[in-house]
Amino acid sequence: MQPEGTVNPMKKEPVRVREEDSSKRSASFCEVVLGYNEAEALKEASRCIQCKDPSCSRGCPVGIDIKKFIYQITRKEYKLAYLTLREKNDFPSICGRVCPAEYQCRKTCVFTKKGSAFASEQAINIHFLERFAGDYGKNNDLDIPIKKNEKLSKYKVAIVGSGPAGMAVAGELARQGIRVTMYEGLHKPGGVLRYGIPPFRLPRDILDFELDSLSKLGARLVPNYIIGKAKGLQELLDEGYDAVFLGLGAGIPTFLGIKGENLCNVYSANEFLARVNLMSAFKFPEFHTPVNIGKSIVVIGGGNTAMDAARAALRIQKIRGMAPDTTVLYRRTEIEMPARRLEIEHAREEGVKFRFLSSPEEFSGDETGFVKKLRCLECKLGEPDSSGRRRPIAIPGSDYEVDCDMAVIAIGLLANQVLTRVTPELATDKYSDVIVNKETMETSMKNVYAGGDIVGGEGTVIEAMGMAKKASRAIIKYLLQK
Numbered sequence: 001m002q003p004e005g006t007v008n009p010m011k012k013e014p015v016r017v018r019e020e021d022s023s024k025r026s027a028s029f030c031e032v033v034l035g036y037n038e039a040e041a042l043k044e045a046s047r048c049i050q051c052k053d054p055s056c057s058r059g060c061p062v063g064i065d066i067k068k069f070i071y072q073i074t075r076k077e078y079k080l081a082y083l084t085l086r087e088k089n090d091f092p093s094i095c096g097r098v099c100p101a102e103y104q105c106r107k108t109c110v111f112t113k114k115g116s117a118f119a120s121e122q123a124i125n126i127h128f129l130e131r132f133a134g135d136y137g138k139n140n141d142l143d144i145p146i147k148k149n150e151k152l153s154k155y156k157v158a159i160v161g162s163g164p165a166g167m168a169v170a171g172e173l174a175r176q177g178i179r180v181t182m183y184e185g186l187h188k189p190g191g192v193l194r195y196g197i198p199p200f201r202l203p204r205d206i207l208d209f210e211l212d213s214l215s216k217l218g219a220r221l222v223p224n225y226i227i228g229k230a231k232g233l234q235e236l237l238d239e240g241y242d243a244v245f246l247g248l249g250a251g252i253p254t255f256l257g258i259k260g261e262n263l264c265n266v267y268s269a270n271e272f273l274a275r276v277n278l279m280s281a282f283k284f285p286e287f288h289t290p291v292n293i294g295k296s297i298v299v300i301g302g303g304n305t306a307m308d309a310a311r312a313a314l315r316i317q318k319i320r321g322m323a324p325d326t327t328v329l330y331r332r333t334e335i336e337m338p339a340r341r342l343e344i345e346h347a348r349e350e351g352v353k354f355r356f357l358s359s360p361e362e363f364s365g366d367e368t369g370f371v372k373k374l375r376c377l378e379c380k381l382g383e384p385d386s387s388g389r390r391r392p393i394a395i396p397g398s399d400y401e402v403d404c405d406m407a408v409i410a411i412g413l414l415a416n417q418v419l420t421r422v423t424p425e426l427a428t429d430k431y432s433d434v435i436v437n438k439e440t441m442e443t444s445m446k447n448v449y450a451g452g453d454i455v456g457g458e459g460t461v462i463e464a465m466g467m468a469k470k471a472s473r474a475i476i477k478y479l480l481q482k
């Protein structure tokens, strides 16, 4: 029975997270979601009914003990909550900001109706609580205890790629005393966390803090160094690395294959976002890399990449004093969009327009070679395809044209192949993803492990980190037996 004077947690309203005002934020790259303060976190945590058999953890790709860390928050044991998170997740401040919780832990929360496509509003805001505890750990310089193992300090491991997968392996191994070197092709580390996800979703001080923690643990970073070009994989092993981890990611854009796609101002989302996020093109000329921005921008796609590109493009239009005119074009309907629900909501609040059930057919340009128009066909939805989503079917004769002096194509990414192409001993599948033993993450090459998007294609940050943890355990086991 409910004690007198207390509110049944099932009836408590979810605590809305504070956000920067949409008119203010959409003309800057400052963080949109401001997070919970202590009072808000306590209130939201008190809604958790501490299920006997918590289904939420089953929705988390790394199996965080969600019930426990939320309970610790309710008791104001923030340090313990942080340590609980860190048992399974090395970067809670990052995941608390970018995890698609509505498809993961919140979707399996007992407050979400069974069979829903994504979490219901009533589901506990686990990700905001994770962010709260993660930021508490960061702001108080907490770390999990270092368990350096003398037996391991003589070994060295090379990590190729410094995205979330590479970062997670670096942390796991360096904490054990293993000498770790991270090779990164770009001039700055972080992978998609730096070049893909804009700072208004993941402020760079959060990412830099995690990277600094890795260097404090002794992990060495070698930037501007492409394995497969500057040095081969076998060369790394021959140089005396005891094991190698490949966290190469999926950084190759896919294109529509339609006429006019080569016109000027038609970008791949990767190029556009890398210019903006990695090279700070939104601050041109203060930063050297420019980016052309159109008056009528069309972004093609329905995932996080499309949302990031649209929201970044609209911001730059506003920063440059242009009238905002950015439209997302998607072949299915909103319900099938794979983007995080919050990103869709934020994009809309900021002024991004959406046109659903539209298939791009042909770009046309002017005499100078710049894109000007996009011809589309209207679509209807057919039976579900292999992705489980209803297939879009273009309707013949339903052509219409939109103004489009800039387009961003965000329809998916493929494996980075610079290394795999020159390493035939490394077995890959038909998508050029690296094939691994799912238990150990070991590849077809002895002592070479892989994880993240290079295994199984475009995924999520937490999934990449989960694979990294698995690989780290296998590497440590192997080194201890060596």
Ligand SMILES: Cc1cc2nc3c(=O)[nH]c(=O)nc-3n(C[C@H](O)[C@H](O)[C@H](O)COP(=O)(O)OP(=O)(O)OC[C@H]3O[C@@H](n4cnc5c(N)ncnc54)[C@H](O)[C@@H]3O)c2cc1C
Residues within 6 Å of the ligand: 098, 099, 100, 160, 161, 162, 163, 164, 165, 166, 183, 184, 185, 186, 189, 190, 191, 192, 193, 196, 197, 225, 226, 227, 228, 247, 248, 249, 250, 251, 273, 304, 305, 308, 340, 416, 418, 419, 451, 452, 453, 454, 458, 459, 460, 461, 462, 464
């Ligand atoms: C725009 C965008 C938005 C996203 N938003 C979200 C989100 O909100 N939430 C979420 O969970 N997921 C999101 N994702 C997916 C998520 O970012 C990825 O699943 C995750 O980053 C994969 O991590 P990774 O370490 O495997 O690869 P990456 O992050 O891609 O990192 C790979 C790194 O390896 C480097 N590299 C590659 N080849 C070599 C080589 N031969 N030598 C040296 N270095 C090399 C690359 O330069 C890169 O830095 C998003 C993806 C994109 C593109």
